[in-house]
Amino acid sequence: MKKISKIHLKKIFKREIKFLINGITDISNPYHFFYLSTKTKKNIVSRTIVLRNLDENPLAIYFNADYRSPKVKQLISNNLCSVLFYDNKRKIQLRANCEAFINYNNNISKKIWIKTPLQSRKCYMGKYAPSINLKEWHPNIPIEYLKKDPQKKDSESGYDNFTVVKIIINNLDILELHHDGHIRFNVDSDKNFTFVAP
Ligand SMILES: Cc1cc2nc3c(=O)[nH]c(=O)nc-3n(C[C@H](O)[C@H](O)[C@H](O)COP(=O)(O)O)c2cc1C
Numbered sequence: 001m002k003k004i005s006k007i008h009l010k011k012i013f014k015r016e017i018k019f020l021i022n023g024i025t026d027i028s029n030p031y032h033f034f035y036l037s038t039k040t041k042k043n044i045v046s047r048t049i050v051l052r053n054l055d056e057n058p059l060a061i062y063f064n065a066d067y068r069s070p071k072v073k074q075l076i077s078n079n080l081c082s083v084l085f086y087d088n089k090r091k092i093q094l095r096a097n098c099e100a101f102i103n104y105n106n107n108i109s110k111k112i113w114i115k116t117p118l119q120s121r122k123c124y125m126g127k128y129a130p131s132i133n134l135k136e137w138h139p140n141i142p143i144e145y146l147k148k149d150p151q152k153k154d155s156e157s158g159y160d161n162f163t164v165v166k167i168i169i170n171n172l173d174i175l176e177l178h179h180d181g182h183i184r185f186n187v188d189s190d191k192n193f194t195f196v197a198p
Pocket residue numbers: 033045047048049050051063064065066069070071072130131
């Protein structure tokens with residue numbers, strides 16, 4: 001039987017942080033996307049999200065969203081959430097219990113907005129709040145910008161709806177699948193490593 005030590009777990013953790021950092025810019029890395037689950041009064045809701053940034057200490061990830069969207073409203077009323085990543089090639093799952101913080105109209109949202117390309121800015125210029133029901137199809141970006149990007153000056157109106165969500169990872173569960181015995185462990189916010197039954 002193979003022997004797995006805590007040193008091995010720390011190596012896996014460090015390697016996965018590197019993969020996450022790569023996933024910020026590398027769209028072919030499965031960690032470029034993750035699934036975020038939030039709580040409403042009645043349900044749990046999950047959706048796909050693009051990973052935009054990562055802080056190592058304390059461990060946190062960032063994504064962009066429309067301030068009017070249900071996910072942002074849900075996180076404002078209950079900031080506890082869960083995130084899930086899966087790399088099917090390497091057979092690794094990351095699952096985390098998290099706390100979200102909404103950056104709206106502050107230094108952080110401004111800094112990211114300035115770097116947001118015009119093509120992405122138009123996603124925040126829709127007249128409807130995301131996820132509301134419509135009587136008929138509408139792309140929810142200004143029709144004049146369906147096939148071209150807005151002028152920079154016009155695009156600034158999107159900032160009214162732009163948020164950067166910071167998700168602090170309090171507890172990370174790492175599962176690595178192997179034919180000769182899966183490896184699973186937990187990393188808490190103080191970077192304590194605990195073996196977990198796979
Ligand atoms: C590949 C992919 C990436 C997405 N990335 C984001 C994202 O980074 N931020 C976001 O707010 N919504 C993103 N979405 C849309 C959400 O999954 C969701 O459908 C939408 O934001 C409405 O979510 P809500 O009603 O739960 O707020 C993405 C969808 C897909 C399919």
